[in-house]
């Protein structure tokens with residue numbers, strides 16, 4: 128397997144989780160991938176590096192985690208978002224098709240409309256792009272899924288043990304609470320957080336199967352960002368006095384997020400045996416402090 132974005136929060140953690148059972152190549156850019164993996168340089172803005180990485184690794188499967196994953200950065204620079212999330216995904220899909228490799232595009236749960244209180248969405252529910260980030264991810268999904276055998280995984284908010292200096296959602300909360308930093312958390316944004324180990328198991332099961340198409344990949348519980356903060360504090364025994372409840376409309380974030388992004392991952396469970404880790408276990412697996420440089 129070749130993992131792009133192997134120096135990132137999710138890609139690095141997925142590499143580590145796959146290592147015991149899979150031969151993994153790390154496709155890294157500036158940030159370092161976890162140690163111990165054969166590495167290839169990948170620059171999404173230089174398509175020739177994608178083909179070269181496939182050739183060097185001779186990968187049968189590519190897990191495409193690299194992206195401009197910051198929704199606000201995408202909103203501020205739509206051209207860059209398009210180049211990294213759409214054009215590079217198209218170039219990678221082409222390179223995979225030419226090399227006979229299957230592609231798993233990592234997409235996002237932020238691809239739904241503004242409605243709140245709906246039951247968790249499955250893959251048949253209509254998607255809607257409220258942000259540039261969501262629009263680029265939806266387009267990348269369509270491009271990846273043009274080739275039979277490929278898949279797109281809509282990954283929920285990443286919690287648990289991440290890789291690199293940025294914490295996963297639960298790590299970031301834990302690090303702030305431990306440091307006594309106040310946090311303003313949305314009471315009206317609902318997600319189904321999921322951890323990299325569960326995702327790695329799912330991606331591995333997909334790679335061993337002949338299934339393709341769109342998969343939702345969320346965790347077992349629907350929580351608001353505020354509830355996640357309370358949960359992290361409770362599970363790790365940290366003070367929750369610094370947690371302040373806010374509404375999404377109270378913030379000036381450039382990118383609009385759906386209030387209801389909870390996903391039903393039943394298709395992955397039925398076809399690929401997907402059973403994500405309980406939320407509390409994912410929270411406990413997080414790193415206790417940011418890594419030192």
Ligand SMILES: NC(=O)c1ccc[n+]([C@@H]2O[C@H](COP(=O)([O-])OP(=O)(O)OC[C@H]3O[C@@H](n4cnc5c(N)ncnc54)[C@H](OP(=O)(O)O)[C@@H]3O)[C@@H](O)[C@H]2O)c1
Pocket residue numbers: 131132133134135136137138155156157158159169170171172191192193194195196197211233234235236282283284285286293296
């Ligand atoms: N984190 C979440 O909660 C979450 C939720 C849903 C979906 N996702 C999706 O999961 C994937 C990984 O996200 P993440 O949270 O791990 O983000 P991240 O930590 O920012 O990782 C993004 C990765 O993309 C790489 N990258 C960026 N520009 C590149 C370029 N020009 N050439 C090559 N590589 C480049 C980065 O490498 P450098 O840093 O070295 O440039 C990094 O390794 C993304 O597709 C994201 O949309 C994430």
